[in-house]
Amino acid sequence: MQQQSVIDLIRDEETPEPFLVNKSAGGCIHKLGKHCILELSKPLLNFRTKKDLIEMLLMIHAFLFVTQEEDTARDGHGPRFLKEAKRINDAAGFDITVYYNFHDEVNYYxxxxxxxxxxxxxxxxxxxxxxxxxxxxxxxxxxxxxxxxxxxxxxxxxxxSLPPKRKKPHVNTSDQHIAASKKTKQ
Known part of the structure; x- marks a missing residue:
């Protein structure tokens, strides 16, 4: 049997609704058998740059879940997480952090x-x-x-609240425009 890489074991899924309850751009769900699913909030991530999206996809949580390496912090951001974040940041020039600032995107929704x-x-x-x-x-x-x-x-x-919806301006066809201009000339 061919050995799978960590990346092969990670599947990302876009969620239709933003993670508004916990104001998150995504999460990681651990499944049995060294398998995890990254759920990403497409509405929130639509506003972000490609770099931000890459940083979300490089979820260290997925790495730690798949390799089943213990991380002692209750929130999953303990020494193993921080060490892996630093390694990736140093090697690839990313800025993976414990917290993301999606406040504007969340507030939009x-x-x-x-x-x-x-x-x-x-x-x-x-x-x-x-x-x-x-x-x-x-x-x-x-x-x-x-x-x-x-x-x-x-x-x-x-x-x-939301601003009131504006009615779309009525767009005249060329025939309507010609007829209207003839009336004004008379």
């Missing part, structure tokens, strides 16, 4: 914004802001809502 009027609007990291991709206010079915009511008790007011 979260145009509906609500602000809390309670004490949480002074607390980092969200400062009372809730952003959604759909036009729906925060509500009790949100997993965090009950905790919010207990610790803050404030109510939400919508402060931003």
């Amino acid at each position: 979260l145009p509906h914004v609500w602000q809390c009027n309670g004490v949480c609007n002074t607390r980092p990291p969200y400062f009372g802001l809730v952003k959604h991709s759909t036009n729906r206010p925060p509500k009790p079915t949100d997993t965090w809502y009950k905790d919010h009511q207990l610790t803050c008790g404030g109510t939400y007011t919508k402060i931003a």
Whole structure:
């Protein structure tokens, strides 16, 4: 049986929806048998450069999962991850880091914004802001809502949304244009 390389064992899949819940451009799912899937958010990555995409595809997590090398950090960014990132960065001139800054891309897909009027609007990291991709206010079915009511008790007011859709300008055909210009000459 032919030995497979690490790259042969990695399959990348584009996801139709952005990873808006955790505001990520992608993730790595480990499967049994030294196999993993990289899920990439096509909507978020459409805004990025080819270099950014390469850095996402060079997910060190995939390497660590496939080789089953332990990394002691809870978030998967421990010493093995950092060592592999440094090795690739030094060899290829990339800038693979623990964090990516896809804030603008994520915000593009979260145009509906609500602000809390309670004490949480002074607390980092969200400062009372809730952003959604759909036009729906925060509500009790949100997993965090009950905790919010207990610790803050404030109510939400919508402060931003999509701009109203403009109607496309009517484009006259050449016949309509000629007829319209004849009417104005009369």
